[in-house]
Amino acid sequence: METRNEELETASIELYRYMCNVLVGSEKIVRYRRLFFKLFDETWNTQHGFELISSGSKSEGLDLHGSDFDVMTLHKCFKVYENIESSGFAVNIETNNAQPGFALLKVPESFGKFCPLLFTKTDNGYLLSSRKMKDLLMVKPRLYNGAFSIHGPSVCHNEVDLDRVYSLQCNTWPFVAKNWLLRNRSSEWPPQELIDNITEQGVLLVPVGSKSSSNDVNELEWRMSFSLSEKVLIHSFNHVQIICYALLKIYLKEIVNSKNILSKLLCSYYMKTLLFWILEETDGSKWTSENLIHCFLVCVKRLLYLISCNYFPNYFIPAHNMIDGKLSNEARNELIRMLNGVLSDKGWENIFYANSLDGFRARLSFNQLNGYNVFDKAIFPLYMTLEVKYFDFEHKCKHVIHRIVSSLPKSVKNICALQFLCFNYSSLSNIKFCNGDHKCRRAKQSHNKCTYITYRLILAKLIINTYSDAASGWLLLAAFFYNHREHFKMFPLLDLVTAQLSIDRLYLSLHLKTNFIHTLSRKRLSAKCSFLKRLRQEVIKDVPYNIDTKNTFLAHENLGNSIVHVFLPCNPVVILHYFSFLVHYELGDNFQADRQLRMLQNTVQNTVSGNPHLYVNANCYLMRALIVSNDLAEFRLTCLRVARMMKQSDEYKTFLEDVSSGNNKIALLARMTQNFDG
Incomplete structure (x- = not known):
């Protein structure tokens, strides 16, 4: 790489510092993120039958806006x-009759005949069908929660940014990729040790086929996925290379995709592949902070060449x-026109018009998480990853406790x-009162004693849950007391939450990017x-995440939606005012109940309108409060407002279409709400 002028070097250093302080984080923060997902994988992979592997930008060490x-x-x-x-049951890869990068999976005839739900008979024998495999894998998610759909090889959760890709593994390196092991690399990257490590992992096969000219997907083919290899390669990047990777992703998502004609034609995987090719051919010593923008432009120039040739080779x-x-x-x-513009004189400044770089354009050197230590900056925003109810961690508890008490790094x-x-928290929804059930494991004890023991068990878990953040644990405990008509026990808890929410916190949500709430400044x-x-003092999060309120410890009609019987996730301020309304109403204090209802209405209208899911959930609590107070006129107006929002929101339309076929309860709720739009 040739040396650039002083202006470019100065801008590169400033941009590098901004990316480290605001968007990507320091090298240490990136390492902590990777440690988080490494432990996530290891915790899961303590049983036979399957192995879970975290992937996507977050597991690579990036946590940009929209990172998956x-x-x-x-x-x-x-x-x-x-x-x-x-001999015996084995699947054999065949690539001769498949498109490059794809494979057919052939099985012995005896097994192919045994299960027509998975295997398809062809002139080439019995093949494991990628389409049939995805259809089979969708059965369990639809039974568990209807908010799932298939996109490419992924089973996608439509309420949160979570894609689950089912895969098979061939433990040997595929013949069609043999040249990757042998080709000449002027930069000597990746080093031979890394190549040896990668080849030992083999290749994954994910259930999606190639597309024909008619855009039909080959339902028999499986795509070769090198996700494990790519993860190893990215973890070998130096920090400037990580920053450059982040810049490429920002440029693609916020500038290229902003053009309607280009939207979603290219994906971030192409940027990753592009960087791999560049690193193979460039001297690693050139990847320094003062060369950041120049390195970015080298990548753009290569992208322009590939697009001009209409050929983007897989790495x-x-x-x-x-x-x-x-x-x-x-x-x-x-x-091509857009990329040429970036490469023209001063054209590199176009990248600064990405929304993520607003602060850099204004030359503001602030940090969204200012005052937090390095570990907290990395880990707190990832906390909600573990909250996704799609994962059942309960049976891993002993493994985690063993690690906590072992001699491991802090x-x-x-x-x-x-x-x-x-x-x-996950185990709470699995605890049920026996209600005299003779099949209960405490059947020899009296019903009252059994109920008392269960009460104490739930209470203990709820008290532990108060350590999860500054508000949601206390609010869930208040809900428990409300369900058991212990109303006076709610007041100190609600007062505590009110005090906690009056101070600035790090706000975590499954539906929103991490926000730093500015109210009253205080020392960290x-x-x-x-x-x-x-954690207990610095973080607040949505309360709670889809707990069943029909058969569990929150079995009260006022604690969940009466249609779907779940406690919907929502901003803690909304839940605080809702609970305050309920407890004052139950105790006959109509003045305070009306006051809390007005505060609930103001909160719902002013604080959660930015996200359709949270907006609908918050209005569900408001509608329940209006029903309890018998304010049917305001209830109808609220329903009309929600119905209009749902019809105007493209995101919510897609959500409703996806869930309507798989979850009758949610579909019923959607139709009920939309019917008010007269």
Whole structure:
């Protein structure tokens, strides 16, 4: 790489510092993020049958706005080989009759006949169908929660940014990718040690086929996925390379995709592939902070060349053109024009018009998480990843406790403490009062004693749950007391939450990007304080996440939606005012009940309108309060407002379409609400 002028170097250093302080984080923060997901994987992978592998930008160490969290579930029930004749049940990879980058999975005839739900008979024998496999894998998620759909090889959760990719593994390196092991690399990257490590992991196969000219997907093919290899390669990047990778992703998402004609034609995987090719060919010593923008421009120049040639080779299998048939002439010409503009004189300043770089354009050197120590900056925003109810962690509890009490680094113990809190929370929804059931394991005891023991067990878990953040644990405990008509026990808890919410916090939500709430400035807790104390004092989060209110410890009609019987996730301020209204209403204090109802209305209208899911959930609590207070006129107006929002929101329309076929309860709620739009 040739040396750039002084202006470019100065801008590069400033941009590098901004990215480290505001968007990406320091090298240490990136390492802590990777440790978080490494422990996430290890906690899961303590049983046979499958292996869970975190992937996506977050597991790579990036936590940008919109960064995804993908989970690859590796099924070990199928043993996959290439060109190996094996007696017994085995799956054999065949690539001769498949498109580059894809494979057919052939099985013995005896097994193919045994299960027509998975295997398809062809002239080439019995093949494991990628389409049939995805259809089968969708059965359990639809039974568990209807908010799932299939996109490519992924089973996607439509309420949160979570894609789950089911895969098989071939433990040998595929023949079609042999050249990757042998090709000449002028930069000597990746080093031979890294190559040896990668080849030992083999390749994954995910259930999606190639597309024909008619845009039909080949339902028999499986795509070769090098996710494990790519993760190893990215973890070998130096910090400037990580920053450059983040810049490429920001440029693609916030500038290129902002053009309607180019929207979603290219994906971030192409940026990752592009960077791999560049690193193979450039001297690693050139990747320094003063060369950041120049390195970015080198990547843009290569992207321009590939788009002009209409050929974007896969990094491991160059014969696989990843953009084959994806770009129209009009779209390609527009992209070429845009990339040429970046490469023109001063054109590199275009990247600064990305929304993520607003602060840099204004030359503001602030930090959204100012005052928090490095570990907390990295881990707190990832906390909600563990809250996704799709994961059942309860049976991993002993494994995590063992790590907490072992002689491990404090960072490992702290992350495991987060896991334990999530296990404890998850287990709450599985505890039920026996109600005289003779099948209960305490059947020999009296019904009253059994109920008392269960009460104490739930109460203990709820008290542990108060360590999860500054508000949601206390509010869930208040809900428990409300369900048991112990109303006076709610008041000190609600007062405590009111005080907690009056101070600035780090706000975590499954539906919103991490926000730093500015109200009253205060000094952050010292890093010398325990991690759990910092968590309990510095963080607030949505309350809670889809707890069943029909058969569990919150079995009260006022604590969940009467249609779907769940306690919907929502901002803690909304729940605080809702509970305050309920308890004053139950005690006959109509003045305070009316006051809290007005505060609830103001909160719902002013604080959660930015996200359709949280907006609808908050209005569900408001509608329940209006029903309790018998204010039917305001109830109808609220329903009309929610129905209009749902019809105007493209995101919510898609959500309703996705869930309507798989979850009758949610579909019923949607139709009920929309029927008010007269």
